[in-house]
Amino acid sequence: MADPTPRKRALGPFGGLLAAPLFVWLLALVVLPNLILIGYAFCDRDDLGQVVPRFSLEAIGRLADPTYVRILLRSLWLSGIATAACLLFGYPVGYYLGRAPERWRSKLLVLVMIPFWTSFLVRTYAWMILLRSEGLINALLQYTRLTSAPVDMLYTEGAVLLGLVYAYLPFTILPIYASAEKLDGALVEAAYDLGASPWRAFVHVILPLTRPGIVAAALFVFIPSIGMFAIADLMGGGRVPLVGNVIQNQFGQGRNWPFGAALGAGLLLMFVALLAWALRKDGEEALHR
Amino acid sequence: MEAMIELRGVSKRYGAVDAVRDVSLSIPSGEILTLLGPSGSGKTTLLRLIAGFETTDVGSVWLDGKDVTRVPAYERDVHLVFQSYALFPHLSVAENVAFGLKMRGVAKAEREKRVSEAIELVQIGGMEKRRPNELSGGQRQRVALARALVCRPKVLLLDEPLSALDAKLREAMQVELKKLQQKVGITFVFVTHDQESALVLSDRIAVVNQGRIEQQGSVAEIYDRPRTAFVASFVGDANIFRAKVLSHAGAKLRLSIGKDVELVANHPGRTIGAEVTVAIRPEKIRFGFEEDEPQMDGTFLATVEQEIFRGPLVQLFLRTEGGVEIETVAAARSAERQTAPPAKQTWDPAAPDSELPRISGRQPSAKGDRVRWWVNRDDVVVVE
Numbered sequence: 195m196a197d198p199t200p201r202k203r204a205l206g207p208f209g210g211l212l213a214a215p216l217f218v219w220l221l222a223l224v225v226l227p228n229l230i231l232i233g234y235a236f237c238d239r240d241d242l243g244q245v246v247p248r249f250s251l252e253a254i255g256r257l258a259d260p261t262y263v264r265i266l267l268r269s270l271w272l273s274g275i276a277t278a279a280c281l282l283f284g285y286p287v288g289y290y291l292g293r294a295p296e297r298w299r300s301k302l303l304v305l306v307m308i309p310f311w312t313s314f315l316v317r318t319y320a321w322m323i324l325l326r327s328e329g330l331i332n333a334l335l336q337y338t339r340l341t342s343a344p345v346d347m348l349y350t351e352g353a354v355l356l357g358l359v360y361a362y363l364p365f366t367i368l369p370i371y372a373s374a375e376k377l378d379g380a381l382v383e384a385a386y387d388l389g390a391s392p393w394r395a396f397v398h399v400i401l402p403l404t405r406p407g408i409v410a411a412a413l414f415v416f417i418p419s420i421g422m423f424a425i426a427d428l429m430g431g432g433r434v435p436l437v438g439n440v441i442q443n444q445f446g447q448g449r450n451w452p453f454g455a456a457l458g459a460g461l462l463l464m465f466v467a468l469l470a471w472a473l474r475k476d477g478e479e480a481l482h483r
Numbered sequence: 484m485e486a487m488i489e490l491r492g493v494s495k496r497y498g499a500v501d502a503v504r505d506v507s508l509s510i511p512s513g514e515i516l517t518l519l520g521p522s523g524s525g526k527t528t529l530l531r532l533i534a535g536f537e538t539t540d541v542g543s544v545w546l547d548g549k550d551v552t553r554v555p556a557y558e559r560d561v562h563l564v565f566q567s568y569a570l571f572p573h574l575s576v577a578e579n580v581a582f583g584l585k586m587r588g589v590a591k592a593e594r595e596k597r598v599s600e601a602i603e604l605v606q607i608g609g610m611e612k613r614r615p616n617e618l619s620g621g622q623r624q625r626v627a628l629a630r631a632l633v634c635r636p637k638v639l640l641l642d643e644p645l646s647a648l649d650a651k652l653r654e655a656m657q658v659e660l661k662k663l664q665q666k667v668g669i670t671f672v673f674v675t676h677d678q679e680s681a682l683v684l685s686d687r688i689a690v691v692n693q694g695r696i697e698q699q700g701s702v703a704e705i706y707d708r709p710r711t712a713f714v715a716s717f718v719g720d721a722n723i724f725r726a727k728v729l730s731h732a733g734a735k736l737r738l739s740i741g742k743d744v745e746l747v748a749n750h751p752g753r754t755i756g757a758e759v760t761v762a763i764r765p766e767k768i769r770f771g772f773e774e775d776e777p778q779m780d781g782t783f784l785a786t787v788e789q790e791i792f793r794g795p796l797v798q799l800f801l802r803t804e805g806g807v808e809i810e811t812v813a814a815a816r817s818a819e820r821q822t823a824p825p826a827k828q829t830w831d832p833a834a835p836d837s838e839l840p841r842i843s844g845r846q847p848s849a850k851g852d853r854v855r856w857w858v859n860r861d862d863v864v865v866v867e
Contacts (some may be wrong), residue, residue, distance in 0.1 A: 388583035
């Protein structure tokens, strides 16, 4: 039997140089800016809102303000629900695409990509047209006499949630597609063969074996949706501010860069912790593959 | 004997391909049956139909006297050992073996007992905690066997179970599987394209070709009395000749092959002049040096065209003057004797050479040797 773990081909002593552009890019555009951001979080500002390079814990201290804690919790909550909804709708699609006959797969995958051909903002405005009081859905509801007055749909938490799920669903489908495609069909048959009903085969074999895809999908939705401000702005009409909106505000009209930086650094820390946790679990799995 | 599995007039199509065509098969309880055929012959489809992964287009599948044609795989008391073994990579050896019992709701204490028995049975004790990727090919196969056997299925299906093992291990596993089957008494159905494994392992063989079963019977029947040229050449080696019927008397046919060979076969009458196909196993061809063998009716002269050394055997290709090519085998003696000039072998060095029985050590085996050959009429098999 062939060695099941193909060995990596050696790249020679300078092989590492191939990754140099990536490292430079990461250093210049990710590590450095984030360090500056963290630095700003500990800076003071003058009366006009100009950042002053003087050590201060004021910005960090404001993070404990109940207003912002509430916004953070709401962001976490909405992002959590959006993640769950994306997984719920995205998993069956991703799994179906990944298990489809090979010659269909790439064609079906293109369907998932089609929404990206239209600008994100245009698509979000389209939703607004559908959802607003004089919008298509309300017109239909009233025309069919299901409701007598327009239903408030736009500028609600529900609208923000809808916007998030709509925006991130393709990003859930892709990693799940990838792990479903890798899943060996014989394993699913083996589960049936050993007496597992379709549901139990799903729980005991399919789900654990597509876990890496689920974890990746969850992170792809959860992390960006916490920082997302455009959807909350447009679909929430500013009535449902999320952390992203607050940060945007601090760097914009609020003219409080240190506080914005503190919020940003706080989120960053949270994501790093989350990612480390998720990767640790997956690293363990990878060892056993 | 009671049939454990019965296929009744089963057909299955995939698009434009007839994978299985009107197959009827009955497998007695407690036997090892091999579905033997080349790849694409439909043998794997038959296996999947029995396992319940495919449903028949026409015909029915019976398991232990019950019609299971529409029963899904997870409710059939049949387990399959997959060609790739299909061990669950996220579960340990013990968890893999316990899987079927868990799905059937066997209580934990009972489960643990049966898992350790099964692990004992296939001799992989001490590896319970390992993951499949930490096992060798042979060990994986044992885990796959234990996982299927632990549920005590009525039938165990094995899809090319030995193909992933190297030659030495394959031989050992053949013997072990046979012993294992005798121990557990479960009906085994093998699928393989490897005729050697089929001969070693099976009680009965069903030769599958182009979606049909060409012949089924005991191993000896299949080997000694192949019904078709395909069976004769797929199971073991065979000389296949086109022959013309010269005459027939009773159950005997007189056949002519090529320009200079005439053979007698046991076969009920055929019209004179008709063309038939005959199969003769290489080892059934008898031969000796031309000068050692008396010239008689039914013996023919030929020249060794080529010899191929195969370890215990030498494969010889003979050719008659009339151009008939015959494949045969001889036991390989020591190399010197094969190449030594013809000399009478003696078993008592003191006795005068001419009075001693000749020992068959002297046998033609070199290119250019002139031989006289013949074949018993029982060994000339007329096939379709």
